[in-house]
Amino acid sequence: MNTISIQVPSLMENIRMIESFIDNAKERFHLDDDIYGNIMIAVTEAVNNAIKHGNASDKSKNVHLSLSLEDSMIKFTVKDEGKGFNYDNLPDPTAPENLEKPGGRGIFLMKHLSDEVDFKEDGRVVELSFYMNS
Numbered sequence: 570m571n572t573i574s575i576q577v578p579s580l581m582e583n584i585r586m587i588e589s590f591i592d593n594a595k596e597r598f599h600l601d602d603d604i605y606g607n608i609m610i611a612v613t614e615a616v617n618n619a620i621k622h623g624n625a626s627d628k629s630k631n632v633h634l635s636l637s638l639e640d641s642m643i644k645f646t647v648k649d650e651g652k653g654f655n656y657d658n659l660p661d662p663t664a665p666e667n668l669e670k671p672g673g674r675g676i677f678l679m680k681h682l683s684d685e686v687d688f689k690e691d692g693r694v695v696e697l698s699f700y701m702n703s
Contacts, residue, residue, distance in 0.1 A: 571598075574635035577616075579624040579649075587616045587634060594636055598643060604699050607682040608645065614675045615647040615695050623649025623693060642684075644698045653691030 575590050577583040591612060595605045616632055624630035630650040637644050662673045680686050685698040 571638040576631045576633050578628045579620040579626055579630050580628050611679045611682040611697050612645045614678050618675050619647050619649035623651035641701050642698050646696050648694045653693045656688040656692045
């Protein structure tokens with residue numbers, strides 16, 4: 570199995586490093602533009618959440634990102650060092666009362682852009698899987 574990992578301190582400017590990591594994966598695994606766009610948005614959103622919510626923007630805490638390639642699937646795992654959260658009880662960002670709210674769309678986006686989204690370790694870990702067209 571092919572696995573690559575990166576670890577970054579919880580600072581918003583480190584999103585650039587995550588984007589480079591995804592760019593490298595695009596080159597290395599010859600991802601097509603459609604899947605690349607979905608990965609870029611979903612994974613940076615997951616890392617954003619890990620920095621802001623998981624690690625509460627505490628730069629002494631890290632966000633871990635790894636990708637693994639399994640058969641025709643590429644899986645990104647984002648892990649933070651926070652307390653976790655209840656991912657079964659999230660408000661629906663498409664509900665009328667939530668449409669005007671600035672936040673709350675990250676997980677919704679992840680679920681729509683990824684083929685599979687899996688939360689583990691009380692929400693400290695999210696796995697985003699994408700099927701590759703080979």
